[in-house]
Amino acid sequence: MNENSPIILDGKKLAGEIRERVKQDVTNLNKIGIDVGLALLLAGDNQSSVKYFMATLKASEHVGINVFEYKLPSSASQNEILNVIRDVNADERISGLLVLFPLPGRINARGVVNSILPEKDVDGLGSVSVGRLAAEESMFQIFSMDASVPLEGRPYVHHRSGFIPCMPSSFLPCTPYGVIMLLENYGVEFGGKNVVVIGKSLAVGKPLAMMFLAKEATVSICHKSTQNLEAYLRNADIVCSATGVPGLIKGNMIKEGAIVVDIGINVRADGSIVGDVDFATVSEKASMITPVPGGVGPVTIAILLQNTVRSAQSNVILNHPLTIP
Ligand SMILES: NC(=O)c1ccc[n+]([C@@H]2O[C@H](COP(=O)([O-])OP(=O)(O)OC[C@H]3O[C@@H](n4cnc5c(N)ncnc54)[C@H](OP(=O)(O)O)[C@@H]3O)[C@@H](O)[C@H]2O)c1
DSSP: OOTTOOEEOOHHHHHHHHHHHHHHHHHHHHHTTOOOEEEEEEESOOHHHHHHHHHHHHHHHHHTOEEEEEEEOTTOOHHHHHHHHHHHHHOTTOOEEEEOSSOOTTSOHHHHHTTSOGGGOTTOOSHHHHHHHHTTOSHHHHEEEOTTSOGGGOOEEETTTOOOOOSOOOOOOHHHHHHHHHHHHTTOOOTTOEEEEEOOOTTTHHHHHHHHHHTTOEEEEEOTTOSOHHHHHHTOSEEEEOSOOTTOBOGGGSOTTOEEEEOOOEEOTTSOEEOSBOHHHHTTTOSEEOOSSSSHHHHHHHHHHHHHHHHHHHHHHHHOGGGOO
């Protein structure tokens, strides 16, 4: 490694640390008779969704979270899907529900997501979760992880009062929250920084931009209709790309020392995975960069597990406080 080599933001390592804490939290709940459950809903057989389903299943089992599998055919109707969600909402064994996207074309995806109870919306995509994030009223803004404390010992506390969370939860979308955690884990501060987020989907780009804004960054959101992307990138201290366009970001487009987070996952013809960023040229100028694979991807699933165990904890504190010894 030469002295100009960027710091590689290691998502696998952070994901492992998060999973270990989740495992401990699950064990603690098990000791008071509470199992933690995550429902996975897959309609159809989209190959990326099937892969994500399997990866989530394996990661959940590793930390002791029980998985409830709901697999429906691509011919499933909206009503059938809503029936599953109604059952999951009422099931005390299940703390969270992940719906795998894309859903079959005739299904109203927003209708499906919005039928999940906010306290079980561990993917954070329902309108209540999105609204609380925008209003800076989600657990993300109100409760903070104290970054000065080593990760394994960090209390999950209210940043002013020191209280633990005890309000009906809403959760942050896993991928953008994972980006923030990964950067903070490497000591990156956001206040006053110029951040460019490329992509404005509800699952990634938009909530990520809101999270940076909540952390006092100056944020630009770029998308397909953006005129002159390079003009935005030239000025960016932090670049986050979530487009699904391989090689979109090249070294000559970013400023010296920029921090570059590659969220894109693109499967090439030979089965290998690349991001949106041309790693070879960008790493010559960046001060920090995420690899693909091994960057944001592993953190996403770890955050999903973390949200699920937080949901179980909140349910105990709010609804069954007498079960706490
Ligand atoms: N690492 C992870 O854990 C993780 C999780 C989720 C997604 N992903 C990956 O992240 C990428 C984005 O996912 P998504 O769900 O947000 O996808 P999406 O819904 O298709 O959104 C893509 C966004 O990129 C923008 N875009 C596309 N081409 C562009 C271009 N040439 N220049 C500027 N902007 C462009 C689109 O702009 P318009 O809105 O104008 O069309 C859109 O806002 C995908 O590769 C996906 O696989 C990774």
